[in-house]
Amino acid sequence: MTPFTYARAQDAGDALQLGSRPGAKYLGGGTNLVDLMRETIERPVALVDVTNLSCDIEERADGSLLIGAATRNTALASHRAVRTRYPLLARAVTAGASAQIRNMATVGGNILQRTRCAYFYDEDGSRCNKRNPGQGCDAAEGINRYHAILGASPSCVATHPSDMCVALAALGAVVHLRNARGERTVPFTDFHRLPEDHPEIETLLEPGELITAVALPALPFAARSTYRKVRDRSSYAFALVSVAAALELDGDTVKDVRIALGGVAHRPWRAWKAEAVLKGRPATAETFRAAAEAELADAKPLHDNGFKVELATRTIAAVLAELKEMKA
Structure with missing residues (x-):
């Protein structure tokens, strides 16, 4: 390990x-950064512990929530307002990692955990553009069952690992940032980058910039929401496919909807195409399937993960059908 x-x-x-x-690197719970330091993939010369930043969850007058960046994942998932008004977020957090890790991990750190795969960790035996830009991507022709089917590039096919971030993308969260010049906000769906030719650049953060909070908009129909994670084992496993969704009905018609996918792309994937198909349409199994197929129409599966296209399609449709029957 490099001295720091x-x-x-x-x-x-x-x-x-x-x-x-x-x-320098900011340190929250350390559940990703310290792991990467042990593997000598990250080599910061200085660690700045930011766990003294706000860990408050503020219920604001307009019905939104402001979540401090130092809030522990466990505290977020157990908060009354999160459980009742944004249950998809509470369920996404509890689907991630182990209880011990959730007790340590912070909201800001979860957002900034690196998009990665087994080849990224294999520093001595594999080429990885994310680890060493310009080196090549062995995952593209390697064992890629867990890898991306949407938004990938020849430079990187890794998938974003967070469950929490999928829910934040679905909810249209806003990231609050602070740097030496002042403060700014970024829509959560814009915060993480697709790989293109520079997979080593994963977010819109500027050097030294700090996440201070995440805001959840007032979204009353998010009370009818859920998160479903499909994985190889029931705990401590990354998603093959996950779906975060909220549904608002007007009788039997879809009035509004939010959908985001995990396990399929380099960043949490907001399903804009599926949402567009659904709005104003009958809330039927046929409509749900058509919306899912529209979202997956541009999928480019690799040789080991073609099953993800149908798996994601069926999971989206099943989650929407579940929400249709859920009491709001």
């Missing part, structure tokens, strides 16, 4: 000052 310094920031201003040093 450690300092605990007292607030966001202190964190920005400490994090301005070249090679």
Whole structure:
């Protein structure tokens, strides 16, 4: 492991000052960063502990929630307003990792965990453009059952690992950021990048910039929502496919809907095409299937993961059918 310094920031201003040093990294729960440091994939020269930042979940007058970046995942999933008003988010968080990791991991850290695959970890035996830009991607022609079917590029076919982020994408969350020049906000669906020719650049964060909070919009129909994760085993496994969805009905017609997918792309995948097909249409099995097929029409499966296209299609349709029958 590369030698590094450690300092605990007292607030966001202190964190920005400490994090301005070249090679510095912000440390939340450390459940991803420390793991990558042990593998010598990440080699920060300085760690800035930001767990003293806000861990409050503020219920605002307009019905939205403001979630501090240092909020632990367990606290987020157990919060009354999250469980009752955004159950898809609570279920997504509890579907991720183990209870011990959720107790340590922070919201900001979860958002910033690196998109990765087994080839990314195999520093001595595999080529990886994310780890070493320009080196090549062995996953594209290797064992790629878990890899992307949407939005990938010849440079990288890894999938984003977070469950929580899929729910945030579906909800239309907004990321609050702070840097030396001030504060800004970014829609969550824009925050993570697709790989294109630079898979090593995963987010829109600027050097030294800090996530301070995440805002959930007031979305009353999100009370009728859920998260379904399809995986090889019942715990501590990344998704083959996951679906976060919320549904609003007007009688038997879809009035509004939110859908996002996990396990299929380099970033949490907002299913804009499926949503467009659904709005104003009858809430039937045929409509649900048609919407899912529209979203997956551009899928480009690899030699080991073609099954994901039908799996994602069926999972979207099944989740929507479940929500149709759910009491709002």
